Amino acid sequence: MDTSFLCTLGETADTISPDQSFISISEGSNTTLSCTYEGYATSLHWYQQKPGSRPEFLMLILVSSKQITKSQKPDPRLSINLQESNKVNLEISSTAVSDSALYYCALQPTVTETHQTLY
Numbered sequence: 001m002d003t004s005f006l007c008t009l010g011e012t013a014d015t016i017s018p019d020q021s022f023i024s025i026s027e028g029s030n031t032t033l034s035c036t037y038e039g040y041a042t043s044l045h046w047y048q049q050k051p052g053s054r055p056e057f058l059m060l061i062l063v064s065s066k067q068i069t070k071s072q073k074p075d076p077r078l079s080i081n082l083q084e085s086n087k088v089n090l091e092i093s094s095t096a097v098s099d100s101a102l103y104y105c106a107l108q109p110t111v112t113e114t115h116q117t118l119y
Helices: none
Strands: 015-018 031-038 043-049 056-062 068-070 078-083 087-092 102-106
Touching: 015 102, 031 043, 031 102, 043 078, 043 087, 056 078, 056 087, 087 102
Parallel strands: none
Antiparallel strands: 015 031, 031 087, 043 056, 043 102, 056 068, 078 087
């Protein structure tokens, strides 16, 4: 008697991606940057990279407790919130020209696995 087995392995990737790739806003206005994640996440992170500089950690939020950890030099105009629809938002109030940068959302600490300036 021959016995055959069929084994199927499933894998889901944990991903995060920005809802928009580019935004243009007026100075002094408020704006929200959003990312949507899929899969399992324990914490969600935001980074900012200004032209010619290294990415810098801004803040993170723990998914389970919604506890927030900010950078060592937090900007009071920045806030983070978590939506039930698997979205994490970075809110910037009273935007300034100096806010022009590339913003990263991440599922885990990037590069150095610290919450400080990346080297």
